[in-house]
Amino acid sequence: MGVDVLDATFAALADPTRRAILARLAEGEATVTELAAPFAMTQPAVSKHLRVLERAGLISRGRDAQRRPCRLEVSPLKSAMDWLANYRGYWEESYQRLDDLLGELQAGGPGAVDREAP
Amino acid sequence: MGVDVLDATFAALADPTRRAILARLAEGEATVTELAAPFAMTQPAVSKHLRVLERAGLISRGRDAQRRPCRLEVSPLKSAMDWLANYRGYWEESYQRLDDLLGELQAGGPGAVDREAP
DNA sequence: CACATATAAAACCGTCTAGTTATTAAACCG
DNA sequence: CGGTTTAATAACTAGACGGTTTTATATGTG
Numbered sequence: 001m002g003v004d005v006l007d008a009t010f011a012a013l014a015d016p017t018r019r020a021i022l023a024r025l026a027e028g029e030a031t032v033t034e035l036a037a038p039f040a041m042t043q044p045a046v047s048k049h050l051r052v053l054e055r056a057g058l059i060s061r062g063r064d065a066q067r068r069p070c071r072l073e074v075s076p077l078k079s080a081m082d083w084l085a086n087y088r089g090y091w092e093e094s095y096q097r098l099d100d101l102l103g104e105l106q107a108g109g110p111g112a113v114d115r116e117a118p
Numbered sequence: 119m120g121v122d123v124l125d126a127t128f129a130a131l132a133d134p135t136r137r138a139i140l141a142r143l144a145e146g147e148a149t150v151t152e153l154a155a156p157f158a159m160t161q162p163a164v165s166k167h168l169r170v171l172e173r174a175g176l177i178s179r180g181r182d183a184q185r186r187p188c189r190l191e192v193s194p195l196k197s198a199m200d201w202l203a204n205y206r207g208y209w210e211e212s213y214q215r216l217d218d219l220l221g222e223l224q225a226g227g228p229g230a231v232d233r234e235a236p
Numbered sequence: 237c238a239c240a241t242a243t244a245a246a247a248c249c250g251t252c253t254a255g256t257t258a259t260t261a262a263a264c265c266g
Numbered sequence: 267c268g269g270t271t272t273a274a275t276a277a278c279t280a281g282a283c284g285g286t287t288t289t290a291t292a293t294g295t296g
Contacts, residue, residue, distance in 0.1 A: 011128075091196045160256070
């Protein structure tokens with residue numbers, strides 16, 4: 001189910017231009033020309049990057065006259081992070097304690113611990 | 119420094135075969151034929167995937183007679199997760215509190231908690 | 237209406253990717 | 267030694283990628 005999502009998400013993140021675009025959008029909506037400005041490439045090239053990000057669900061686009069403002073959509077980033085989180089324990093053990101804590105907080109406060117292992 | 123690392127890491131993770139290989143290696147070392155067994159593709163194809171993973175620093179390889187056992191190397195995964203962590207706050211606010219907690223724990227253990235007022 | 241702005245689309249190019257088959261290299265075994 | 271196992275290499279193909287230039291499509295403005 002979630003396989004294509006991870007494929008498209010990681011593939012989209014593999015390009016530094018696209019990561020920079022996402023970083024810019026983290027500060028708020030932006031138009032295509034605003035997004036293209038910092039890069040030494042043509043506008044169609046940036047539009048292609050945006051199409052890749054859009055197909056991966058990492059951005060969505062509105063309409064404002066001729067402009068197509070883009071905004072960040074983080075849910076694929078969360079999916080990617082969830083996948084990576086399976087390996088968290090291999091490099092940092094204190095994260096395991098934090099994971100437990102998160103479970104407690106989300107379950108309704110300390111005392112309500114109920115974890116499951118994958 | 120970290121740009122090419124992220125490029126190679128995310129590109130490597132964009133393929134479901136390679137993600138499955140990493141998942142398998144998370145349970146311990148494995149040889150090329152062991153890794154290739156679950157997949158409906160030829161051995162050279164798997165060897166190519168392993169070369170991609172190796173160039174990305176996600177696996178390392180030993181020597182055991184004819185065998186080349188592979189083992190997981192997680193530090194690029196940590197780099198990828200660190201990058202994604204910048205967006206954590208956009209989908210989950212309780213992570214921010216946990217991040218603060220992590221800082222406290224690493225700074226001096228659970229007795230050294232010294233939170234700042236919000 | 238004519239023109240400028242903002243963006244997408246088309247056609248093209250060189251490089252990379254994911255797979256194949258066939259071959260080679262190295263190490264073990266009888 | 268000859269044969270088998272393990273893995274890498276080579277050569278090839280089809281398609282995706284990242285970029286270009288050129289052209290088209292909306293939309294606002296004088």
